[in-house]
Structures are given as C-alpha cells and as structure tokens.
Amino acid sequence: MDAVQIVFLVLLWGVPIFRFIQEYRKMNEEEHAEIKASLKNPLYYLDDGFRYIGFLLMFTGMIASIPVIQHIGAAILFIGWFYGGLDHLDKSVKQSVGLMLFAVLMAGVYYLIWA
Secondary structure (H helix, E strand, C coil): CCHHHHHHHHHHHHHHHHHHHHHHHHCCHHHHHHHHHHHHCHHHHHHHHHHHHHHHHHHHHHHHCCHHHHHHHHHHHHHHHHHHHHHCCCCCHHHHHHHHHHHHHHHHHHHHHHC
C-alpha cells in the first residue's frame, strides 16, 4: 500500500469516529442515555450498524485492493438495507418495499459487476 491509500483509509475511518465523538460530547445527559440504550439494542446493529460498517468495509477493500473485505462489506451493506426496509414496514409499505427492492437490485448489480 502506498501513502495515498493509507491517508484515504485513515480519513475514511477517522473522520466518522472523530465526528461521532465530537457530537457525543455536545449532547446532554438524556441524549447520552438514549445513545447508550440504542447501542445496547442488538437490532440497532442490524439496521444502522450494518449500513455504516458495510460502507466502511466495502470502501476499505476497494482502497486497499483486498476483494474479500470489499465483498464482505458489500454483503453487510445489502443486509443492512434489506433489514432497514423490513424495519420501515410498519410506517410505509411502499417505501419499505422500495428499500428492500433497492437492496436486492443493488446486490444483483454488485454481483454482476464484481463477480
């Protein structure tokens, strides 16, 4: 890996972590408790956690030229999108089906491009 790739990886992982810490410090105690409660809920990781970690892993694999990490990240991302559609089902059926369809279509496009 050359220096440019290392800089991109540090920025890719460092900026979101730094921003989260910065925003967390600005919150009051009630918001701290809410964040802690959501992080203890395993369903949070299926929705938001899978999407964030999936994006980071997918782009890390692309930058570092490690296809295994890229494919794992893409799979996690598509699972997060699909679960997000299931989670949104009680609010809007159209949007939920649209998000699940988007996840399946993007998984198919990803497979056609990278396989």
